[in-house]
Amino acid sequence: MALNNTYEARLVQQETAVGAGVQILLLALLGSAIGMGPAGWLTGLAFATATWAVLSRALHRTRPRSFGPANRVTLGRAILVGGVTALVADSFESSPPVTLLVGLTAVALILDGVDGKVARRTGTSTALGARFDMEVDAFLILVLSVYVSTRLGPWVLLIGAMRYVFVAAAKLAPWLNAPLPPSMARKTVAAMQGICLLLAGADLLPYAGDLAVVLLALGSLVWSFGRDVAWLWRNERRTAAEAAAGAEETDTTVAALERELLELAVR
Template identity: 85%
Template sequence: MALNNTYDARLQQETAVGAGVQILLLALLGSAIGMGPVGWLTGLVFAFATWAVLSRAVHRSRLRSFGPANRVTLGRSILVGGVTALVADSFESAPPVTLLVALTAVALLLDGVDGKVARRTGTSSALGARFDMEVDAFLILVLSVYVATQLGPWVLLIGGMRYAFVAAARFAPWLTAPLPPSFARKTVAAVQGVCLLVAGARLLPAPVNLTVVLLALGSLVWSFGRDVAWLWRTARTPARVPAEQPQQLLELELAAR
């Protein structure tokens, strides 16, 4: 028990360090661009919420070490917190596009690094996979909010689709069934961040940005639609019992007697 408490204390220290680094990044951004109260408040709420949720998750997971892969994901979440603060601040003043794009680009480039690190170090875990997925989803949501100020509220469909899927699963439990691995699904998910970043950078003409984001949304609708259709068919298909299974069960029962 004492050893478990030691492991838990170390894990909690790492999450606390992450929150401290997040606040440091906010301070650097604030001094660089004169971030207003909305940006500061949003960034601090993100830092506190991440610390609270992650601390609870690592406590329940009973991991012995936070692991290098989770540290990479934590670093990405810190960058996402900075992007979140900048996007919130953009509603009060002109956004620092270059800084926002730079933080987002690094966060996107690091996506996938944590998975490779986990596999190479043998530290893959359910917590790490969920942490990585939530960081990705929230970054897409924040970028959707930012791009929606330029192209319209329909862009929020990109960031909100995953959360709508999770909410729908509460009323339709068949949506919670595990999906088979899919390279297409991973590709579509990665494309969303890239397309939103391109549009958010404002380097291309507005019609081009509109086309890029529409293509991203179309691919996302296709991906979710395909997965929902697969889950629906699977839920309606009764599990098939091999013909030889009853005979095997009978033989086991006779042997047990």
């Protein structure tokens, strides 16, 4: 059995290595198509290396028997996000290929609705897969917010940074790590961010139209995070109150037992 586990682990690691190789191939294709500069190449390679290293470490820690079809879809999305990241970095040195950037982003956003369905249908849903999917989504939103901010202003970065600020805050306030109840509104708002930023980045609308779309995205995101933080705060207070009530009940019970024992001793 140990040999079989080692063999499966090796196959899983091979899939991540193939993903890194495909990422480099995509960068090479983009480089030959648009003459990508050093910033795009270095950023794309850094993304590929970081993704491979973090994913390999997570797989080594969780030791799944196989990488799984849903994770393959998410890995494909990550490769596309790496291409988008390289194009955005390259846009600071030269005019961005908007059509190519929009095309890669659109495919990545479409596939975002695929990996979850694949996981459910194949019965391969895992905590690692859900976290992998979430991190790819969050990084794509961050990269798109960087791109759109060059036209609309630095305030757009709030969209991409909000999730990372929440994660950092949870380090200081552990009650923010409590699981949230499922919410269709939360999922809808999360999906809106990529669509709105893609629309603004496609340069199809006038400035006022792009501004309205991105403000809508930011407003809905602030509302969603605010609602979740308020729920987590109420949950923390309720949990603390229940714990205090339980401790008080225990103290009362102990005191009653002590009185009974004292009365028996007196008799």
